[in-house]
Amino acid sequence: MRQRILKEIPAQKFDEQFKTLRSEILGRVEQVFSRGQFILGQEVKIFENDFARWLGVAQAVGCASGSDALLLSLMALGVKSGDEVITTPLTFFATGSAIVRQGAKPVFVDIDPLSYNMNVAQIEGKITSKTRGILPVHLYGQSCRMDRIMDIAAKRKLWMVEDCAQAHGTKYKGRTVGTFGEFGCFSFYPTKNLGAYGDAGMIVTSEDSLAQEIRILRSYGTSRRDYHDKLGVNSRLDEVQAAILNVKLKYLDTWITARREKAYRYNELFKESGLTEVRLPFEETDGYHTYHLYVIRVSDRDSLLEHLTQSGIQVRVYYPVPLHLEKAFDFLGYQSGAYPEAEKAASETLALPLYPELSDEEQVCVVEKVKEFYRS
Secondary structure, eight states: OOOOOSOOBOSOOHHHHHHHHHHHHHHHHHHHHHHTOOBSOHHHHHHHHHHHHHHTOSEEEEESOHHHHHHHHHHHTTOOTTOEEEEOSSSOHHHHHHHHHTTOEEEEOOBOTTTOSBOGGGSGGGOOTTEEEEEOBOGGGOOOOHHHHHHHHHHTTOEEEEEOTTOTTOEETTEETTSSSSEEEEEOOTTSSSOOSSOOEEEEESOHHHHHHHHHHTBTTEEETTEESSOOOBOOOBHHHHHHHHHHHTTHHHHHHHHHHHHHHHHHHHHHHTOTTOBOOOOOTTEEOOOSSEEEEOTTHHHHHHHHHHTTBOOBOSOSSOGGGOGGGGGGOOOTTSSHHHHHHHHHEEEEOOOTTOOHHHHHHHHHHHHHHHHO
């Protein structure tokens, strides 16, 4: 018999965040409507400048989504049919699809089983004469080991595009991710640490010429109206979303601090619980984890997921199918067992609720429900 839900804990609390920012957001959006400029207006310019300053990078160019940020970056670097790009199989679909849409082949590197990021020791073994670049993903808010990846890229003359969709403010050895490669790609999907109220994305770079190339490509390939020098796309950051993000950006550091504090509280609660069945998130010694997701690992993940869901606790799996096993990528010819660490993590990891508005009481409830599953 299904147990009675005593307390519902959602995966996100968008309503609570909006309550605290309501007057600021609505006031800023109203200004956009009053000005009547909805495409690439002053809100986009302000957000691009402020986000670049916040990251510590020279240029930031807004686009329609994090997925488009990846695609535009590969377009700007001239990725084409026959090229190979090294990346991870444990990531969102958009990472692989951006490579394939350019006609290139994603070549996967298995993950490190602790950090869930690409195992840097395996990268050089995947490089061929067709390899053009490396696309590391900073998964869950934790940085890849960027010094090793940068050394490999420099030695083998490869470009690097960072997928920072889950890593706003994440650092490695004091340096913010997104600033290491030719491009850093960010998503502002509503669930992100810095989320819009719709789709939105950003590409950052330290090179002015690359930033200009992105600006042309994101707007039909034109630098002046009705004259098209390149085959671009329509992928511009919406002015209304930029206005919302301009309000939110000034709170981001506070929200990241809150996420880290709540992640550490989870750690302490789990340690106090004595649950040896649960592997807690690993944090790199040289990194600054921003905990976009608090991901635990258990051998009986699906049963625990069902138990927590029935208890009113919304949990998520990121990602149940590694990219090399996605049906859409069947034509690449990858087989089950090719990347065992990624496949095992995909079957054992589970993201618990974590956001700045999550209360201490709710965290206690989550851990108690996990303990109930193992001890009842």
